[in-house]
Amino acid sequence: MGLIERLMTMAFGGSRNVVKETAEVFRENAEAAGARRSVLQGQTLEQFAAEFGAGRTWFDAAMDGLNRLPRPLLAFGTLGLFVAAMVNPIWFASRMQGIALVPDPLWWLMGAIVSFYFGARHQIKSQEFQRSVAATMAQVPQVVANTKQLEALAPRPPADSGHDARLSLSVTEAGDNAALSEWRLSRQ
Structure with missing residues (x-):
């Protein structure tokens, strides 16, 4: 028992885990990574709050209005x-x-200014559109499955009678149903 105990103590240590520490050399500890991400996100939000939350002056409001x-x-x-x-x-x-x-170079300058101004907005909107298309495409398998289920619930047409009109009428006309007639009589 003493040898096994010494081997376990050497591998896992008294308060340390040598196997865990060795594995973390090759693979990141997910729990520690999550904690680091949480701290980073908290610090980022604090920075944004300090930058945009406090001290909004009349000049900031006026510039925001002019940009719109x-x-x-x-x-x-x-x-x-x-x-x-x-x-x-x-x-x-x-x-x-x-x-x-108006000379052509001035039109070119005006076109460049308007293109840069609206181009950034267009890029943002097109990226949002691409994200919405991707989200829609991700729903395609579910929509196909739902459509198949709905089609299975749809009433089936009677047997194919081809071009024989008399057979088509005889298939679609209600005939005598003994059980239904008996039920109707019992309800009277």
């Missing part, structure tokens, strides 16, 4: 141009003649 203006202004401005063209075509045509004089 370009998209609606461009959309309503474009609709306004259509209304202006219908209400006062001569005024609209004279303004469009002025726009025709």
Whole structure:
């Protein structure tokens, strides 16, 4: 017994586990990794709270408001141009003649600014769309299974009678059912 006890003490130690410590060299301890992730997430949330939660000034609110203006202004401005063209075509045509004089490099610059501004939003929306498509595609096996179950519950048509109309009518017409007739009589 003394030899086995010494071997176990050497392998697992008095207060340490040599096997566990050796295994952790090759594979991360899941419990310790979860604790580290939890601490990291808590610290990240604390940093965000310190950065965004406290000390919001009027300037921050004004900048947030200004950042929300370009998209609606461009959309309503474009609709306004259509209304202006219908209400006062001569005024609209004279303004469009002025726009025709804008040099091409300025149009390119305007296009680049608008593209960068809206491109970031488009990328975010397209990534959200791809995530929703992936989530929908993940539901396909369940939908197929549900559809098969529903189709199994659907009433079956009578036997195929081909092109024989008399046979089709005889199959679909209600005939005498002795059990049903007896039941009806017992209910009266």
